[in-house]
Amino acid sequence: MSDATTHDKRFDDRVDLDTRLSGSETLRIVGRSLQFIGRVKVFFIIKILFALVSVLPPLLVPWILKIIVDHVILQQPIDILNANLPSFFIPLLGLLEGLTPSEIMFAITSFMLVTLTIFGLRAAPAEQAEAWGMPIGYDAATQSEQALSAGGSKANGIWGLIELSLTIRMTQRLANDLRMQLMERLTRLEMTTLDDQRIGDSVYRVMYDSPMLPGICYRLTIEPLLLILGTVLNIYLMQSTYGDFIPELLKLAVFLVFLILFITIPLTGLARRLHQTNRAAGASTTNTMEESIENISAVQSLGGSEKEAQRFSDASEESYRRHRHTALFDALISMVNYICIFGSMAIAFVLISNSVIEDELTVGDYSALISMFFMLSSAAGGLGLYLVEVQKNIAAVRRVFFFIDYTSEYNDDARRMGRIQKGVKIRNVDFSYPDGRVALKNINLDLPIGKVIAIVGPTGAGKTSLAYLLPGYLRPSSGDIWFDEYKLSDRSVKDIREQVTYVFQEHMLLSDTIKENLLLARPNATSEEIDFACRISCADEFIANLPDGIDTGLGKAGNTISVGQKQRISIARGILRDTPIVILDEPTAALDPKTENKLMAGLKQVADKKLFIIIAHRLSTVKAADQIIFIEDGKISDVGSHDELMSKKTGRYRQFVNLQND
Amino acid sequence: MTSTDDSRPVTLSEVWSYLKRCWPFYRPQIKHLLAFISLTIFSGVLVLGSMVLVEDLVYNKLLQGEKLQSLQASMFFLNDSFVSNGGENEELLSLSERDTLRDRMIIGGGFWVIIVYGSIVFGTYYMIWIFQRVNQQLRVEMLSRAEHLSLRYHSSSRTGDLIYRVYQDSATITNVLQWCVMTPLRVVGWIFFASLVLLFFSPWFGLIIFVISILMFLVSKKFVPIIREKARLSRELNSALTSRIQENLAASRVVKANSAEEEMMRRFSHDSKHALNAAFEMRLYISIYLLISLLLSIGGFIVAEYFMATWSIIEKSTYLGGVVAFVGFAAWNLGAFRAASAQGEELAAQVWEASYLISIVQDLVMGLRRAFYILDIEPEIKEKVNPKVFPKTIQKVSFESVAFSYEKDHSVLTDINLEAKLGTITAIVGGTGSGKSTLLSLLLRLYDPDRGTVLINGTDIKDFSTSDLRSNVSIALQQNILFAKSVKENIAYGIESTTEAEIIDASKIACADDFINDMPLNYETELGERGGKLSTGQRQRLSIARALLKNTPILILDEPTASLDAETEKRVMSNIAKWGRNRIIFIITHRLSTIKSADRIAVLDSGEIKEFGSHQDLMTLKGDYAEFVKSETGDE
Known part of the structure; x- marks a missing residue:
């Protein structure tokens, strides 16, 4: 793990630390990626059919041109028996037999116009189409964005258009399926993981790592298939035209395939590592940008603008450098590739030229054979390159699978407890953090529905830890919690959270309209319900005064509405959700006394069917509660109403109150 | 945006x-x-x-x-x-x-x-x-x-949008040389040369070229605006998707608190689908456009080739071929056919390439527009060319007839007049949304007032450079924003050079030293994303320590004690009062106990300072403040 701790600092990863991939893990990732093809089965089969057909038309072109030259311009009569053409072409030639040169030209022209429309015959190969769309840059992020909608076709014309559209759609489907899976898991990370997982890093994984999945699906299936098919076809054409060529050449080509695999396979591990760090560096750049822009008000008011810009510049520089490392590696690999190809070409050159010098072959045969061998050896080299290139995709997809597999708090359980009626029972609950700090000791409480309960105590006493137990953000180290007769440890998180709404002290709002923010809690709420929730939380007045009312958009720095206003929107959202238990963490901290009183009165008004748990320091807020729980050093030291607790002369609560009234 | x-x-x-x-x-x-x-x-x-x-x-x-x-x-x-x-x-x-x-x-x-x-x-x-x-x-x-850029820009823009602009849109600059200089020169050069050669073979080719040019022009006129629009949409929707992801993840806790995972996934899925559709449609329209261009250019070439072949059969003489050296064919024959056909094929390929170029440039320019947009925003906070040096010793901070609004016709501050002298603590009190935080953010020039001036020692703060100003005014924010760095780095954030001892001193004043020492690695402990892992009260004290460490003559504390218990609050406030003897301190607060530690209290209401004075002064005034104190203490 010493390696992992260094990663920690360099690319501020704190969750995904061990990024090394062994050979078997790599194979597992590949296998898992290929399973995604099952989701696009139909697309995939059609794509293969289209692609197979696209290979054929270009093969016709040289022979058509030959007919134009021989039989139109040079006006040689067509002699089917002695035609030096591939066998599949003979029947087509038969159709032209007996026609005058002009008629042949007319027929060929018509044929070419038709095949141009359908297959784009005689057009430049449409492989350029792979890069259609966004002009990309020299970093992993922009190249991934392009990979998200990649598609291509060896054909052009209508056929190519259909194949291209089909492929783009298939690519998008594959990438989006993975993206959705990842996003789903990321939203369900455990509370403790959320503290460690950087938001920018997650953004990078969703946006730029997921789109690399389709690459694995194609590079290991369709692409080699087409490469091999093209090679076999070419060998067949050569053979049917020029007869047997030197058998050593074929052996040489096969040897070359193994040689290249032998050299590249050991290097794939290095390739993966380089791509891992490339992506980690990109994610770290995203972290820097995300953190500083999201917290821009803090950055500016603390005078950190220059420093943040510098931090970004360094991170970005580093990510470019890491990307160059992968480029350098690719360059070296292709260099090695070229050298292997050249070496085998040299041997082929000796073999073929010897045959020519010894008069076994003609000069024309030399030219045909050497170009055919060049084609064969390039194909062999191509296989090696696929193997290296796909490592980039594997490295990226590993980063996605990592979080898909990461412990998440979600375990779907079909059982539903139904809206609870009585309340919460806490028995003998202890809680300590993973690092051993004890937060709660021997907690016993009964919290009935229909009450407003305040949790009070010094900072760091364990108030929030206690409240976190109810929605299952934390689980007790020992002891039990019941909602009515249901024991929480037996229930799924989803089931528990149906009952509890937590309104955080940090009023987190989305940069959306106020209405969208409210609807998050309950997508199908009516406008009456929304109005009601806003009224209870005292948000109605200021919302009415906003230029667009409830449809006013909230910015990310959100400075156009005050902290107290944001707080009330958060409370309205909590009330709108309408769960039997609502926990409000410091709901009145930023409110003036008038609003505070109104809010507390409002809560009491709806409290008959709900349990409100309020964490507060403010005396006026606390006083308004039905019951007060005073907690200190993780232990409950006082429980009762304000008056009851004030009557205890030595009670901690009384001291607490007196301190505030000084 | x-x-x-x-x-x-x-x-x-x-x-x-x-x-x-x-x-x-x-x-x-x-x-x-x-x-x-x-x-x-x-x-x-x-x-x-x-x-x-x-x-x-x-x-x-x-x-x-x-x-x-x-x-x-x-x-x-x-x-x-x-x-x-x-x-x-x-x-x-x-x-x-x-x-x-x-x-x-x-x-x-x-x-x-x-x-x-x-x-x-x-x-x-x-x-x-x-x-x-x-x-x-x-x-x-x-x-x-x-x-x-000013917070006004940031409050109406999304973080994901900037991420997209900085990554995707800015990358288009690397393509400018190729697609706006090299390729156009090559394509235009080739088209010109190949057309010329063909014209020397036969003027009929000129007609074909002319007809195809007209058709190409019409097709382009139809398609180019669509492609441009799709390119723009694709960039905007993908940028919105980036924002959506970033916001979803930043709001993880709220999503959990409301069990809103499904709703969030629905919104994400919706945005993702739209972004993918836009990316697809852009590529589809480019492909259709290129297909038509292909049929026209290669189709025209195939037709031309038909004429070339038939003319070769009858060995028709060429137009000017015989007299022009670089064509050099007096009559149609195999050589002439090959030469002309090669030029025709090249011309068709270049015409096709030109339409490819036109499509790419649409997207490229969309990217450049979005990238340079950021550079083109006129900064609201303008720097003086020859800024004054911030005074060594300060006597007073004053607001004179200051008015400010975030949006037109919706003023927050209408007419603020306020003066704070050296060695005083001024508490700003007022209802939520009354503009207390806004008022003090003017002192940091996070915004500039619409009217009126903010002065330090009688000098308009616009006359200082913002970096000089901000390094002399420190603030503990209401939203205790921390960074995913160590405790030490968080406290020392924004400070050029500082010592360990200074950091510990500041923490002691803010009553943070104790709990920091309880943490596993003390001052070296890494805080979680957005300072998670700490309670709000702890975060609050780190923010205060950070503001104190800057050791500036002016200090702003925005609700510094809202999440502290009464005892800690008392300790923090008395430490700060001692620390602040030679400074000017502003405190925004609702807490009566905190207010009482101030020398002067300013009551903010409807954009104006309605009451101003010491606690005693205002109590005798029996105005809003007295009312507020009554409701806070209740009957006790």
């Missing part, structure tokens, strides 16, 4: 203006670019030259045994017996000589591969390095501009 005029057509003059704007980013790399271009030309010449050489050596010399030219022989270090003397019936090379020649060719070929492929492969690496540097400069300039 979407700027609606992004949908305006792309004109040549706009492309030209972007070329000029991109120049400063390319200029620092010009030496490298020239070196790279030389390298490319070098390897290109080497490839072309060696191809001619190899053809001759293989076919004529090695395979047929002809003797070499002396230059060829010396290139391969072969002796004179290999060299042709130019005689008519020369001897052929012997078999062993041919073997030697072949061996030398293979060795030479080895060097050739290393030099040529080496320069191609490392040239590619070099090119990546150059363009990355171009892009890096733009990225950094965009981000540092964004860091300095």
Whole structure:
């Protein structure tokens, strides 16, 4: 793990630390990626059919041109028996037999116009189409964005258009399926993981790592298939035209395939590592940008603008450098590739030229054979390159699978407890953090529905830890919690959270309209319900005064509405959700006394069917509660109403109150 | 933030203006670019030259045994017996000589591969390095501009949008050289040359070219606006998706608290689908446009080829071919057919390439618009050219008739007059949303007032540089924003140089030292994302420590004690009062106990300071403040 701790600092990863991939893990990732093809089965089969057909038309072109030259311009009569053409072409030639040169030209022209429309015959190969769309840059992020909608076709014309559209759609489907899976898991990370997982890093994984999945699906299936098919076809054409060529050449080509695999396979591990760090560096750049822009008000008011810009510049520089490392590696690999190809070409050159010098072959045969061998050896080299290139995709997809597999708090359980009626029972609950700090000791409480309960105590006493137990953000180290007769440890998180709404002290709002923010809690709420929730939380007045009312958009720095206003929107959202238990963490901290009183009165008004748990320091807020729980050093030291607790002369609560009234 | 005029057509003059704007980013790399271009030309010449050489050596010399030219022989270090003397019936090379020649060719070929492929492969690496540097400069300039833009910009823009602009949109600058300079020159050059050659063969080709040009123009007129619009949409929707992801993840806790996972996934899925559709549609329309262009250009060429072939059959004479040297065919024959056909094919390919170019440039310019948009935002907070130096000792801070609004017709502050003297603590009190935080953010120049001035020692704060001002005013924010760094780095955030002892002192004043020492690695403990892992009260004290450490003459505390218990609050406030004897401190608070520790209290209501004075003064006034105190203490 010493390696992992260094990663920690360099690319501020704190969750995904061990990024090394062994050979078997790599194979597992590949296998898992290929399973995604099952989701696009139909697309995939059609794509293969289209692609197979696209290979054929270009093969016709040289022979058509030959007919134009021989039989139109040079006006040689067509002699089917002695035609030096591939066998599949003979029947087509038969159709032209007996026609005058002009008629042949007319027929060929018509044929070419038709095949141009359908297959784009005689057009430049449409492989350029792979890069259609966004002009990309020299970093992993922009190249991934392009990979998200990649598609291509060896054909052009209508056929190519259909194949291209089909492929783009298939690519998008594959990438989006993975993206959705990842996003789903990321939203369900455990509370403790959320503290460690950087938001920018997650953004990078969703946006730029997921789109690399389709690459694995194609590079290991369709692409080699087409490469091999093209090679076999070419060998067949050569053979049917020029007869047997030197058998050593074929052996040489096969040897070359193994040689290249032998050299590249050991290097794939290095390739993966380089791509891992490339992506980690990109994610770290995203972290820097995300953190500083999201917290821009803090950055500016603390005078950190220059420093943040510098931090970004360094991170970005580093990510470019890491990307160059992968480029350098690719360059070296292709260099090695070229050298292997050249070496085998040299041997082929000796073999073929010897045959020519010894008069076994003609000069024309030399030219045909050497170009055919060049084609064969390039194909062999191509296989090696696929193997290296796909490592980039594997490295990226590993980063996605990592979080898909990461412990998440979600375990779907079909059982539903139904809206609870009585309340919460806490028995003998202890809680300590993973690092051993004890937060709660021997907690016993009964919290009935229909009450407003305040949790009070010094900072760091364990108030929030206690409240976190109810929605299952934390689980007790020992002891039990019941909602009515249901024991929480037996229930799924989803089931528990149906009952509890937590309104955080940090009023987190989305940069959306106020209405969208409210609807998050309950997508199908009516406008009456929304109005009601806003009224209870005292948000109605200021919302009415906003230029667009409830449809006013909230910015990310959100400075156009005050902290107290944001707080009330958060409370309205909590009330709108309408769960039997609502926990409000410091709901009145930023409110003036008038609003505070109104809010507390409002809560009491709806409290008959709900349990409100309020964490507060403010005396006026606390006083308004039905019951007060005073907690200190993780232990409950006082429980009762304000008056009851004030009557205890030595009670901690009384001291607490007196301190505030000084 | 979407700027609606992004949908305006792309004109040549706009492309030209972007070329000029991109120049400063390319200029620092010009030496490298020239070196790279030389390298490319070098390897290109080497490839072309060696191809001619190899053809001759293989076919004529090695395979047929002809003797070499002396230059060829010396290139391969072969002796004179290999060299042709130019005689008519020369001897052929012997078999062993041919073997030697072949061996030398293979060795030479080895060097050739290393030099040529080496320069191609490392040239590619070099090119990546150059363009990355171009892009890096733009990225950094965009981000540092964004860091300095006023909060008014930031509150209406999304974080994901900036991420998209800095990554995706800025990357288009690396394509400018290729798609706005090199390719257009090549395409236009070729089209012109090939058309000219064809015209010399027959004026009829001119007609074909003319008809196709008209058709192409009409097709382009139809398609280009659609492609442009789709490109814009694709960029905007993908940028919105980035924002959506970022916001979803930043709001993880709220999502959990409301069990809103499904709703969030629904919104995400919706945005993702739209973004993918836009990306697809853009590519689809480009493909359709290119297909039509292909059918027109190659179709035209095939038709032209038909005429060429039929004219060759009858050996029709060419138009001007015979008189023009570089065409050189007086009548149609196989050679003329081949030459004309090659030009026709090239012309068609170039026309197709031109439409490809036009499509790409649409998207490219959309990207450039969105990237340069950030650089073009006029900063609201303008820096003085010759700023005054912030005074060594300060006497007072004053607000004179200050008015401010976030949006027109919706004023927050209408007429603020307030003065704070050295050695005083001023509490700002008022209802939520009354503009307390806004008022003090004016002192940091996070915004500039619409009217009136904020003065320090009687000097308008606009006369100082913002960095000077901000390093002399520190603030503990209401939303205790921390960064995912160590405790120490968080406290020392924004401070150039500081010592460990100073950090610990500040923490002690803020009553943070105790709990920091309880943490696993004390001051070196890493805080979680957005300072998670700490309770709000702890975060609050770190924010205070951070503000204190800056050791500035002016300190702003925005609700510093809202999450502290009464005891801690008392300790913090009395420490601060001691610490602040020679400073000016502003405190925004609702807490009565905190208010009481202030020397002066300003009650803010409806954008004005309604009451001002000490606690006693205001209590005797029996105004809003007295009312507030009554409701806070209740009947006790």
